[in-house]
Amino acid sequence: MEKLRIIFMGTPEFAVGILDTIIKNNYEVVGVITAADKPAGRGQKIKYSAVKEYALANNLTLLQPTNLKDENFLAELKALNANLQIVVAFRMLPKVVWEMPALGTFNLHASLLPNYRGAAPINWAIINGETKTGVTTFFIDDKIDTGAMILNSEINIEPEETAGQLHDRLMHLGSSTVIDTLKVIEKGNVKTTIQEDNAEIKTAYKLNKENCKIDWSKSGVEINNLIRGLSPYPASWCFLKDQNEELNIKIYEAKLVSESHSYETGKLISNKKEIKIAIKEGFIQLLSLQFPGKKRMLASELLNGVSFSDAAKVY
Numbered sequence: 001m002e003k004l005r006i007i008f009m010g011t012p013e014f015a016v017g018i019l020d021t022i023i024k025n026n027y028e029v030v031g032v033i034t035a036a037d038k039p040a041g042r043g044q045k046i047k048y049s050a051v052k053e054y055a056l057a058n059n060l061t062l063l064q065p066t067n068l069k070d071e072n073f074l075a076e077l078k079a080l081n082a083n084l085q086i087v088v089a090f091r092m093l094p095k096v097v098w099e100m101p102a103l104g105t106f107n108l109h110a111s112l113l114p115n116y117r118g119a120a121p122i123n124w125a126i127i128n129g130e131t132k133t134g135v136t137t138f139f140i141d142d143k144i145d146t147g148a149m150i151l152n153s154e155i156n157i158e159p160e161e162t163a164g165q166l167h168d169r170l171m172h173l174g175s176s177t178v179i180d181t182l183k184v185i186e187k188g189n190v191k192t193t194i195q196e197d198n199a200e201i202k203t204a205y206k207l208n209k210e211n212c213k214i215d216w217s218k219s220g221v222e223i224n225n226l227i228r229g230l231s232p233y234p235a236s237w238c239f240l241k242d243q244n245e246e247l248n249i250k251i252y253e254a255k256l257v258s259e260s261h262s263y264e265t266g267k268l269i270s271n272k273k274e275i276k277i278a279i280k281e282g283f284i285q286l287l288s289l290q291f292p293g294k295k296r297m298l299a300s301e302l303l304n305g306v307s308f309s310d311a312a313k314v315y
Contacts, residue, residue, distance in 0.1 A: 001186050001187060001188075002083070002103070002185075002186055002188060003028070004027055004028065004083060004084050004103070004182060004185070004186055005028055005030050005080075005081060005082045005083050005084070006022065006027055006028060006029045006030065006082060006084050006085070006086060006182075007029070007030060007031045007032070007033060007077070007080060007082040007084075007085045007086070007101070008022065008029055008031075008032050008033070008051075008085075008086050008088075009032075009033040009034070009085060009086070009087045009088070009090040009093075010032075010034065010051045010087065010088040010089050010090050011034050011035045011049045011050070011051055011089055011090055011091075012049070012050050012051070012089050013050045013171075014088065014089050014110070014167060014170075014171050014174075015050070015051050015088040015089045015090070016050045016051055016053075016054045017171035017172070017174070017175055018086075018088045018108060018171070018174055018175050018178050019032070019051065019054060019055075019088075020054065020175075021175035021176070021178065021179060022086070022178065022179070022182070023058065025179055025182075027182060029060055030061065030080045030081065030082050031060070031061045031062070031063060031077070031080040031082065032051060032052075032055040032060045032061065032062050032063070033062075033063050033064070033065065033077075033090070034049045034051040034052045034055065034062065034063075034064055034090075035049050035052075035064065035090075035091075036064045036065070036066045037049075037052070037064065052064070061080065063076055063077070068091075068093060068094050068097055069094050069096065074096060074097070077097065077100065078100065082100075082101050083101050083102045083103045084101050084102075084103040084104065084105070084106075084182075084185060085097075085098065085100070085101050085104075085105035085106075086105070086106060086107075086108070086178065087105060087106070087107040087108070087140065088107070088108045088174070088178075092144060093105065093140060095142055098140040098141075103185055104139050104140075105139065105140045106137050106138060106139050106140065106150060106181060106185075107137070107138055107139075107140050107145070107147070108135060108136075108137050108174050108177065108178055108181075109121065109135065109136050109137075109138065109145050110122050110133075110135055110167075110170045110174065111125065111133060111134065111135070111136065111204065112132070112133060112134045112135075112136060112152055112154060113136040113138060113145060113149055113152070113195055114145075114146075114195040114196065114197065114201050115201055115202050116133075116202055116203065116204040117144055117145035117146065117201075117203060117204060118144065118145065118203050118204035118205055118206065119204060119205070119206040119207070120204045120205065120206060120207050121133075121204040122163050122166050122167050122170060123163050123204070123207060123229045123230060124202070124203075124204040124205070124229065125157060125166070125204075125229075126157060126161065126162070126163055126166065126225060126228050126229030127225050127226050127229035127230070128202060128225070128229075129221065129222075129225050130157055131156060131157055132154055132155070132156055132157060133154070133155065133157055133166070133170070134152055134153050134154035134155055134170075134173065135152065135153055135170055135173050135174040135177050136149055136150075136151070136152040136177075137149070137150040137151050137152070137177055137178065137181040138150055138192075138195075139192065146195055147195070148192035148193065148194055148195070149192060149193045149194075149195060150181050150184070150190060150191075150192055151177055151180055151181050151184070152177070153173050153176070153177045155169060155170070155173055160228065161228065162228050162229075162231040162232065162253075163228065163229050163230060163231060163232075163233070164231060164232045164233070207230070207234055209237075212226075212230055212234055212235070212236055212237060213236070213237055213238060214226060214227070214236050214237065214238040214251065214314075216238070216265050216266045216277065216279055216284075216314060216315065217265055217280070218279075219279075219280065219281065220256040220258070220279050220280075220281055220282055220284060221256065223254075223256075223279065223284055224254060224255070224256045224284065227251050227252070227253070227254045227284075231252045231253060232252055232296075235250040235251070235252055235290070236250070236251050236252075237249060237250045237251065238251070238314045238315065239314065239315050240268065240312065240313075240314050241311075241312070241313055241314075241315070242268075242308055242309055242311060242312040242313075243309055243311055247291060247292055248292055249289055249290065249291055249292070249314075250289060250290040250296070251286055251288075251289045252287075252288040252289060252290070252296055253286075253287040253288035253289075254284050254285060254286050254287055254288075255284070255285050255287060256282065256283075256284060256285075257276065257282050257283040257284070257285050258281060258282040259282040259283060260282070261278060261282070261283070263278035264278065264313075265278055265279055265280060266278065266313045266314050266315050267312075267313050268308055268312035268313055268314055269283070270303065270307070270308045270312070271303075272303055273299075273300055273303065274286075274299060274300070274303075275289075275299045275302075275303070275308075277314055285299075286299050287299055289302065291306075
């Protein structure tokens with residue numbers, strides 16, 4: 001058995017769960033690489049990545065390069081003398097970095113590759129109405145999420161599950177899959193499978209303002225999937241117009257109500273307890289939402305202080 005000396009690369013909360021499992025399974029982590037600190041929020045205070053917070057709390061050697069090809073960084077990386085690198089939700093690596101360790105560099109991706117390569121696999125699996133997803137470990141090559149696959153694990157997506165809930169379950173699944181991957185690498189009996197490309201492969205595009213906006217002319221299932229797939233972050237959104245006021249609102253939770261009606265699509269109907277939006281085959285009932293400058297709240301809480309006119313509509 002080969003003794004592993006691991007460098008871990010990652011940035012968000014998802015990566016922390018995996019790193020913590022590696023440490024708790026008594027693997028030697030000789031260094032952690034994470035994103036450079038950046039200002040965030042209204043006060044533009046410097047914010048550490050979730051992985052940096054964890055590395056500091058656990059006295060792990062930490063590097064935060066801004067340029068992954070920088071000669072000083074490459075020298076520091078080499079000096080750590082790792083024989084394996086693990087990447088979880090980091091960034092694209094130059095060849096000089098992923099080729100460095102003798103046993104290679106593997107990535108954990110939160111989808112069943114080759115489907116949902118890209119930046120937001122958890123969100124898109126729900127947005128597209130998938131009933132299954134999972135995680136895959138693969139050796140990095142010079143493209144994004146295309147390398148030879150080592151292991152994968154599959155789970156069902158629950159009918160009303162949000163991206164946030166699925167994120168947490170995939171973090172646990174990913175942790176055990178990374179440990180299983182480390183065991184086969186340690187024993188020297190890794191068998192890989194080359195990813196087959198075909199026209200049916202779905203992509204996990206980067207989320208942006210446009211693809212997070214609700215199109216109320218779509219089916220109720222598609223609208224509900226978009227809301228679930230973007231909750232709690234970055235959140236689906238739309239414009240709400242009432243008389244002379246136009247607001248950009250975020251919607252976190254909703255439910256589809258199948259019911260025939262004669263309202264035009266997008267009309268907002270509310271009483272003291274609920275807010276509903278008319279769609280082709282019924283209504284989308286808004287359960288949790290956020291108005292500009294306010295915190296996220298339940299529709300029933302919002303209705304304590306806000307009322308809508310008969311002309312209110314969303315688009």
